[in-house]
Amino acid sequence: MSTHHAVHGPTRRQTLLGLAAAGSVGALAACGGGDAGEDVSDKTKGAMEGYDVGQTFRATEPLTFTTLFSDHPNYPFNPDWLFWSALSETTNVSLEATIVPMSDYPQKRSLVVSAGDAPVIIPKTYPGEEAPFVASGVVLAVSDYTDLMPHYRQKVQEWGMETELETLLQDDGKYYVLPGLHENLWPDYTILMRTDLLEENGIPEPTTWDEFADALRALKAAYPDVIPFSDRYEGQNFLNQVGTGHGTVSGWGYGEGIVHDGDTFQFAAATPEHEDFVAYLNGLVAEGLMDPESFTQTDDQATQKLYTGQSFAISGNSQDPPKHRAAMDSSLGAGTYEIRKIVLPAGPAGNLVGGTRLENGIMISAAAAERDDFQALVQFVDWLWYSDEGREFAKWGVEGTTFTKDADGTRRLTPEVSYLDLNPEGTKDLQTEYGFMGGNFSYGGTTELLRSMMNEEEVAWQEAMASKEQVEPVPPHPYTAVEREQVTLLATPLKDYVAQGELQFALGQRDVAQYDAFVQELEGRGMSRYLDMVNQAAERV
Amino acid sequence: MVSAPTVDLSDVRAVPASTIKDSRGYRAFRVVNVVVLSLVVVVTMYPFVNILAQSLSSEAAINAGQVNVVPRGFNLQTYEVVMGDRAFWRGYANTVLYTVVGTAISMFLTTCFAYAVSRRHLKGRTFFITFAVFTMFFNGGLIPNYVLVTSLGLNNTIWAIVLPNAVSVFNLLVMKTFFEAMPEELEEAAAVDGLNTYGILLRIVLPLSKAVLATMTLFYAVTHWNAWFQAFLYLDRADMFPVTIYLRNMIAGVTTSTSMQATTESAGQVAANIQSVTMVLTVLPIVMVYPFIQKYFVSGVMLGSVKQ
Numbered sequence: 101m102s103t104h105h106a107v108h109g110p111t112r113r114q115t116l117l118g119l120a121a122a123g124s125v126g127a128l129a130a131c132g133g134g135d136a137g138e139d140v141s142d143k144t145k146g147a148m149e150g151y152d153v154g155q156t157f158r159a160t161e162p163l164t165f166t167t168l169f170s171d172h173p174n175y176p177f178n179p180d181w182l183f184w185s186a187l188s189e190t191t192n193v194s195l196e197a198t199i200v201p202m203s204d205y206p207q208k209r210s211l212v213v214s215a216g217d218a219p220v221i222i223p224k225t226y227p228g229e230e231a232p233f234v235a236s237g238v239v240l241a242v243s244d245y246t247d248l249m250p251h252y253r254q255k256v257q258e259w260g261m262e263t264e265l266e267t268l269l270q271d272d273g274k275y276y277v278l279p280g281l282h283e284n285l286w287p288d289y290t291i292l293m294r295t296d297l298l299e300e301n302g303i304p305e306p307t308t309w310d311e312f313a314d315a316l317r318a319l320k321a322a323y324p325d326v327i328p329f330s331d332r333y334e335g336q337n338f339l340n341q342v343g344t345g346h347g348t349v350s351g352w353g354y355g356e357g358i359v360h361d362g363d364t365f366q367f368a369a370a371t372p373e374h375e376d377f378v379a380y381l382n383g384l385v386a387e388g389l390m391d392p393e394s395f396t397q398t399d400d401q402a403t404q405k406l407y408t409g410q411s412f413a414i415s416g417n418s419q420d421p422p423k424h425r426a427a428m429d430s431s432l433g434a435g436t437y438e439i440r441k442i443v444l445p446a447g448p449a450g451n452l453v454g455g456t457r458l459e460n461g462i463m464i465s466a467a468a469a470e471r472d473d474f475q476a477l478v479q480f481v482d483w484l485w486y487s488d489e490g491r492e493f494a495k496w497g498v499e500g501t502t503f504t505k506d507a508d509g510t511r512r513l514t515p516e517v518s519y520l521d522l523n524p525e526g527t528k529d530l531q532t533e534y535g536f537m538g539g540n541f542s543y544g545g546t547t548e549l550l551r552s553m554m555n556e557e558e559v560a561w562q563e564a565m566a567s568k569e570q571v572e573p574v575p576p577h578p579y580t581a582v583e584r585e586q587v588t589l590l591a592t593p594l595k596d597y598v599a600q601g602e603l604q605f606a607l608g609q610r611d612v613a614q615y616d617a618f619v620q621e622l623e624g625r626g627m628s629r630y631l632d633m634v635n636q637a638a639e640r641v
Numbered sequence: 642m643v644s645a646p647t648v649d650l651s652d653v654r655a656v657p658a659s660t661i662k663d664s665r666g667y668r669a670f671r672v673v674n675v676v677v678l679s680l681v682v683v684v685t686m687y688p689f690v691n692i693l694a695q696s697l698s699s700e701a702a703i704n705a706g707q708v709n710v711v712p713r714g715f716n717l718q719t720y721e722v723v724m725g726d727r728a729f730w731r732g733y734a735n736t737v738l739y740t741v742v743g744t745a746i747s748m749f750l751t752t753c754f755a756y757a758v759s760r761r762h763l764k765g766r767t768f769f770i771t772f773a774v775f776t777m778f779f780n781g782g783l784i785p786n787y788v789l790v791t792s793l794g795l796n797n798t799i800w801a802i803v804l805p806n807a808v809s810v811f812n813l814l815v816m817k818t819f820f821e822a823m824p825e826e827l828e829e830a831a832a833v834d835g836l837n838t839y840g841i842l843l844r845i846v847l848p849l850s851k852a853v854l855a856t857m858t859l860f861y862a863v864t865h866w867n868a869w870f871q872a873f874l875y876l877d878r879a880d881m882f883p884v885t886i887y888l889r890n891m892i893a894g895v896t897t898s899t900s901m902q903a904t905t906e907s908a909g910q911v912a913a914n915i916q917s918v919t920m921v922l923t924v925l926p927i928v929m930v931y932p933f934i935q936k937y938f939v940s941g942v943m944l945g946s947v948k949q
Contacts, residue, residue, distance in 0.1 A: 171879060173887075173890045176728055193760060196879040199879040200873075200877075201889060202890055203874055203892075207873075215791065216786045216788075217791055400706075400913075404704065408706070426701075427704040430705070
């Protein structure tokens, strides 16, 4: 299964920018290519000799690198952050940031990269987002230079990430984004339920999707006026999770709409598993267990129903329990309810969890390979994003200033520093006042580090989820630039039609008995031609 | 001697004006008119009132969906918080600067251009008008524009905001039509009295064109006040961002959960309460300009509707 992040339909403006980018790509296509990376053996200005795992990177002379910076409204960019000064103190590198509002980061990135005006470091790029820039040769084939990155190679090897990295390969057999690496899959989204009502009515916490339906049925019996499940995210999370459990893809997890049966690719919506999946959805809605508005209402409308006791279950992530509790304390009254994340139910296809261990990562401008300090740049990226030391620095900050470490390795924020519900008495926020734990520099890493900032409730949930089996990523099938456009033309209308069909079946506007006819309609929309292209591309690897 | 003819008006005077009855059709029209327009007013005002009410309510009340047009859980704290944010005021100052400078430049250029091409004796007049109109339908596109502005060295300066699109062709044409409608005899008389072209423009034409000038100023000022895209494209430094970018990032930056599964580090919505306070504070000044320009605005929007 493909990553969640890379696959959502682009907005209109993104599409326009994409087209604009594709135009310039065509004009510049002649520049790309070449088998090996450029010879950078003489680009050693500031680089450390014999830099290796466990070493702290420090440039031998002061260097400055430019970087794109996604500016988060909750902790807006501040040049006085300890992050910047501590970083240059440790590494002798100053970062010069181009500030881009987070709301429109992908657009600006597309613009500056296409215009050939990009900073050398381009962070917060999800795997897949790099694809439009590959053919024009404006971003670096980073896979050519991993020999300069000891920490990165070590993590890839130690955590066995090779198969996942293969999904990044382009048609020239290289990859162009350095992804964030997680030691283990990090699930976060699931269903939140009013556990007090489950207990009160003697309903066991559901462990499978069928039990989930049973639990809703029992709640419906106890509270006949209520539709117990009213979802948010326009149902996208629920579709994704239930789809995964049924061995198909949908919602946020739709990706390219394909599954691999070990032999060839299949169009997910044409499989019998998908039929079972829509039949399940249809059952929930038809029995009055799931609010039909789940697929259309805004998040605010959905949470309002939860807060006012008009629904008892909703999708969400680890940030939601505290948020919901704060709101429900005032709407329902503290102590009169209980809500938490349930362990993701299993489906007929197994106790599966979807997702990938690759996170958003970094592109490097192709122009960087011409710089005298190119080796130092790569070493710097390696240290900050892939060494344990760099990961801890980006997340927790400076030992002794923002956090302390016990003998057993437990980290604690210093008394004046606060972060979410860690040390709420602190007066200075780790993100807004110090610049750590920000989305540009802080992601990926060991499970130990990841959990070090979670509260106990979330750690318990993570541990319960750890026994689940991760869905295999679909095998690589890199397209050429021309193929990619053809594939987009075929796949986009198919995706829309599948999404529309799923809803019609779920809401009962169409009888599930007509599923075969639906598959025929998909065929009429070029499903086989699309699959042929995918399967051909897969043979290239 | 012939006495002055007298007209007996008593009959006319005896009929009070009020007895002239509106036809039934007209009365029905008035009722429908008032009803329809009232509906339009409600539909237009509701979002404003709703945002205003939210900005004065507690977050809990908003989350519970209790806030409609009346604030619940009255609170002014959010105003204090937002107004204490340095980034907000910095953006505000930038917006004011860009609006004032941008409007001045736009008005200067548009007026000069429009006046020149409104003179029928100008040689090559059709060429200049076609030149301007051409840009209404064709442009270089996003990336070429970006490359152009960057290579002119305008990036990260105020000029990148105020110079591109300084002349709105629509405004230019409206203004041209207005100037064309001015009697040529006026200018001829002024010329006879010894005024040159610039004197005529400054001392005769412009003083007679207050309505169109006020309207155009308002159009330009509102456009500059609301603009964020130019700033987003050409500015890389947070201390130069206008308040609209601050607002947009706050509202759109973290509410994309339906389109994207955000990671925990980057998620976290800005409270609805803070969003609405920022919206109120951002639109307030430009909303307050309207009543003062209203009288020009009404005559202004009619400009160009009739041509001599």
